[in-house]
Amino acid sequence: MSGQAIRLDGVEKSFGAVRALAGVDLTVDAGECLGLVGHNGAGKSTLMHVLSGNLTPSAGTLSIGGRPCSGGWTAAAAQAEGVRCVFQELSLCPNLTVAENVRIVHRSLKGFGWKGRARALIRQKLDEIFPSHGIAPDDEIAGLAIGQRQMAEIARAFTVTDGKLRLVILDEPTSSLDAVTARQLLAYVKRETARGTSIILISHLLGEILSTAGRIVVMKDGKTVADRKAGDFTRNSLVAAMGSEAREHTRGAARTAGAEVMVSARPRSGGPAALEARKGEIIGLTGLAGHGQTRMLLRIYERREAQVTGRLAFIAGDRQSDGVFNLWSIGRNITTRSLATLRRGGLIDLAAEARLAGEWKDRMAIRTPDVNNNILTLSGGNQQKALFARALASDAAVILMDDPTRGVDIGTKQEVYAMIRAEAGTGRTFIWYTTEIDELTHCDRAYVFRNGAIAAALGADELTEEKVLQASFAEPAA
Amino acid sequence: MNRRLLRQALPFLTLAVVLAATFYVQPRTMSYFGLNLMLQYAVPIALATVAQMFIITVNDLDLSIGPFVGLVSCVGATLMYGSPALGLLAMLALIACYGAIGALIHIRNLPSIVVTLGLSFVWLGISVMILPSPGGKAPDWLKALMAVQTPWVPFPIIAAVVIGAVVQLALMYSSWGVVARGAGGNPKALTRAGWSMLRTKVVMYMLAGLFGVLSGLALLGLTTSGDAHVADRYTLYSIAGVILGGGEFTGGRVSPMGAVVGALTLALAGSFLIFLKISPDWQIGAQGAILIIVLALRALVSYGEQKR
Numbered sequence: 001m002s003g004q005a006i007r008l009d010g011v012e013k014s015f016g017a018v019r020a021l022a023g024v025d026l027t028v029d030a031g032e033c034l035g036l037v038g039h040n041g042a043g044k045s046t047l048m049h050v051l052s053g054n055l056t057p058s059a060g061t062l063s064i065g066g067r068p069c070s071g072g073w074t075a076a077a078a079q080a081e082g083v084r085c086v087f088q089e090l091s092l093c094p095n096l097t098v099a100e101n102v103r104i105v106h107r108s109l110k111g112f113g114w115k116g117r118a119r120a121l122i123r124q125k126l127d128e129i130f131p132s133h134g135i136a137p138d139d140e141i142a143g144l145a146i147g148q149r150q151m152a153e154i155a156r157a158f159t160v161t162d163g164k165l166r167l168v169i170l171d172e173p174t175s176s177l178d179a180v181t182a183r184q185l186l187a188y189v190k191r192e193t194a195r196g197t198s199i200i201l202i203s204h205l206l207g208e209i210l211s212t213a214g215r216i217v218v219m220k221d222g223k224t225v226a227d228r229k230a231g232d233f234t235r236n237s238l239v240a241a242m243g244s245e246a247r248e249h250t251r252g253a254a255r256t257a258g259a260e261v262m263v264s265a266r267p268r269s270g271g272p273a274a275l276e277a278r279k280g281e282i283i284g285l286t287g288l289a290g291h292g293q294t295r296m297l298l299r300i301y302e303r304r305e306a307q308v309t310g311r312l313a314f315i316a317g318d319r320q321s322d323g324v325f326n327l328w329s330i331g332r333n334i335t336t337r338s339l340a341t342l343r344r345g346g347l348i349d350l351a352a353e354a355r356l357a358g359e360w361k362d363r364m365a366i367r368t369p370d371v372n373n374n375i376l377t378l379s380g381g382n383q384q385k386a387l388f389a390r391a392l393a394s395d396a397a398v399i400l401m402d403d404p405t406r407g408v409d410i411g412t413k414q415e416v417y418a419m420i421r422a423e424a425g426t427g428r429t430f431i432w433y434t435t436e437i438d439e440l441t442h443c444d445r446a447y448v449f450r451n452g453a454i455a456a457a458l459g460a461d462e463l464t465e466e467k468v469l470q471a472s473f474a475e476p477a478a
Numbered sequence: 479m480n481r482r483l484l485r486q487a488l489p490f491l492t493l494a495v496v497l498a499a500t501f502y503v504q505p506r507t508m509s510y511f512g513l514n515l516m517l518q519y520a521v522p523i524a525l526a527t528v529a530q531m532f533i534i535t536v537n538d539l540d541l542s543i544g545p546f547v548g549l550v551s552c553v554g555a556t557l558m559y560g561s562p563a564l565g566l567l568a569m570l571a572l573i574a575c576y577g578a579i580g581a582l583i584h585i586r587n588l589p590s591i592v593v594t595l596g597l598s599f600v601w602l603g604i605s606v607m608i609l610p611s612p613g614g615k616a617p618d619w620l621k622a623l624m625a626v627q628t629p630w631v632p633f634p635i636i637a638a639v640v641i642g643a644v645v646q647l648a649l650m651y652s653s654w655g656v657v658a659r660g661a662g663g664n665p666k667a668l669t670r671a672g673w674s675m676l677r678t679k680v681v682m683y684m685l686a687g688l689f690g691v692l693s694g695l696a697l698l699g700l701t702t703s704g705d706a707h708v709a710d711r712y713t714l715y716s717i718a719g720v721i722l723g724g725g726e727f728t729g730g731r732v733s734p735m736g737a738v739v740g741a742l743t744l745a746l747a748g749s750f751l752i753f754l755k756i757s758p759d760w761q762i763g764a765q766g767a768i769l770i771i772v773l774a775l776r777a778l779v780s781y782g783e784q785k786r
Contacts (some may be wrong), residue, residue, distance in 0.1 A: 005781075052670065053672075054669070054670055074672065075669060075670055075671065075672040076672030076673075076674070079671060079672040080672075085670070086671070091664065091666065091667035091670050092664065092667060093659070093660040093663030093664040093667055093668070093730065094663055094664065094729065095659060095660075095729050095730045095731045096656060096659060096660055096661065096662035096663055096730075100656045100659075100660070101660075103653050103656045103657070104656065104657065104660050104667065104671050104673070105671045106667065107672075109653060110653035110654070111653070114653045115651070233722075435738075
């Protein structure tokens with residue numbers, strides 16, 4: 001059996017000013033396992049959502065089985081054509097049983113006796129992929145362990161009722177599986193492709209990709225930058241293809257190592273390495289997104305098993321949910337962290353509050369005619385500046401930053417970087433989780449996180465993209 | 479597993495306890511006639527509770543169901559009494575209204591609480607316009623239906639069991655019910671599987687409208703005349719009934735049979751408190767206390783489940 005399962009030509013997708021996909025050409029042949037790799041924000045997830053019909057591309061065409069798909073490519077159409085997706089964040093309904101969740105993806109499971117058929121279907125597939133899985137079809141999803149949930153979702157993606165299974169996209173399918181079940185899955189992927197089903201495998205475990213995929217596509221900045229047989233890649237050449245050329249670094253000399261230690265903390269998932277931040281240092285936290293960096297910041301903020309000298313302030317990256325007070329003015333948003341010092345006789349000194357807000361509006365160059373305007377009158381970048389002002393205006397000695405420049409334009413970023421360096425010069429300590437490797441050039445040192453533990457501590461002269469990628473993608477000892 | 483069973487059995491145990499307490503305080507209720515009298519008003523409450531449950535299934539809340547039931551009773555006592563066909567048309571229009579509200583809430587991503595709170599005043603306003611003071615007449619067939627004397631088991635009990643069983647079958651066992659509950663559990667997963675959230679919500683809201691209409695008609699059959707304020711307490715009763723029956727406010731976790739049992743418990747608790755000679759002023763508070771006790775018990779059961 002040969003031919004194309006699915007093909008993309010010049011597919012583009014933009015979210016506002018951000019170009020997530022910048023013209024992707026991709027062909028998946030029938031019965032092949034395609035490995036897809038790339039660093040954070042390379043566009044893998046967007047590509048997946050386009051393939052599964054959940055996002056409509058801004059430009060480009062998609063053909064399925066050799067026929068161009070002219071009509072709307074929707075999630076329902078993708079289901080009907082036999083394209084399934086196992087998303088990284090699980091897509092099961094926690095209040096339903098395993099068998100009931102099978103029904104959600106199979107429209108033909110209805111009428112009398114549908115539940116019996118659904119049970120048989122999922123039990124047979126679970127047995128086939130993960131022998132001794134220990135999951136009953138009538139178990140409620142909420143009652144299953146995270147690994148079992150992932151097994152159930154993977155098995156569900158491979159169940160067939162009417163119509164054929166054409167393509168299954170697995171996004172980090174082994175992230176919650178243990179070594180044994182992960183091996184079972186990879187073995188099954190090979191068996192399934194031999195039957196003519198195509199599979200796209202996305203994983204940050206390069207060993208998995210190299211051993212399972214027949215062909216590997218590397219994505220970077222919304223484009224495919226390499227597309228070769230798996231045998232032509234090695235771990236190092238794959239990492240090199242994901243990264244970019246070495247950049248020159250414009251960082252001052254590292255600060256004195258003798259300064260007072262302000263923070264020392266250990267990640268929850270253990271590991272021998274601990275985090276240490278000295279007075280006046282800018283410490284970067286990096287690695288793949290969601291590997292424990294934010295949790296580390298929260299542990300420090302809540303002073304759980306972390307020694308912290310001095311006061312703390314936190315700058316959230318997710319402005320809407322953790323950052324701004326939507327109904328308050330810009331000024332109120334800036335001063336809320338400093339109200340304790342603005343008190344006079346138990347009440348807030350309104351004149352002092354206005355002075356502080358005005359001062360920081362000027363220092364951060366927040367573009368507004370009046371700090372009494374509502375915070376939402378600002379652009380996203382300027383809202384973020386207000387959050388920086390809130391932290392910097394406070395009496396905090398240590399400032400924790402949770403990917404604070406997410407979705408901020410480049411000009412604002414430059415202003416913020418300059419501000420951070422200036423403040424560090426006055427003796428403030430910054431702990432900075434960033435998903436952009438470029439931002440590490442502003443740090444004195446960085447910790448690379450993997451699976452909740454510190455995988456590597458890099459000094460100022462080692463902060464290259466290659467080193468960070470190497471540490472982020474390292475294989476667990478096996 | 480045992481604890482899950484316990485949690486599911488809790489609504490039934492609560493009903494049994496309240497029933498036993500009532501029999502103890504007033505042994506004469508332990509008869510066909512006594513039960514009939516005590517439980518007849520449980521039928522419209524159970525129907526309103528089921529209506530509320532459909533809304534809660536999709537993670538919304540309906541604060542207008544009480545006044546809506548009142549409106550139905552007013553329309554039933556006037557329009558339907560004069561011309562059954564026109565009355566039926568009006569009922570269908572009311573159900574369509576519910577569907578439209580569901581669509582509006584979904585498309586504009588509005589908080590259902592705010593929308594339905596506003597609507598409660600709209601329903602009440604229309605009712606008062608139709609019937610400024612209680613009046614009108616219930617159609618005779620409605621009165622006859624609600625006064626049916628079934629052999630052996632009183633009619634309200636049979637009606638409650640039938641309502642519970644039908645909805646249980648539709649929502650918990652049918653393939654369509656799975657999608658409806660999935661919409662409450664993980665709307666994103668549902669959209670990704672190619673289902674329309676809009677359609678699901680509209681259908682659920684229309685079902686709520688349908689059961690609201692049935693509740694209003696059942697109530698009208700019992701009271702025999704229309705009254706705009708007759709069901710004002712139903713909003714809170716229906717929410718309490720769903721929760722008492724083992725449902726949760728979010729996550730698509732509901733139990734139709736439990737909701738009906740919860741409604742019976744609340745109706746019974748009212749009679750029980752009267753037998754205890756507690757003044758009506760205190761009844762709402764006492765019912766609230768029952769609710770708190772049951773919820774505390776459930777939290778205790780769930781807590782033990784998590785600790786395991």
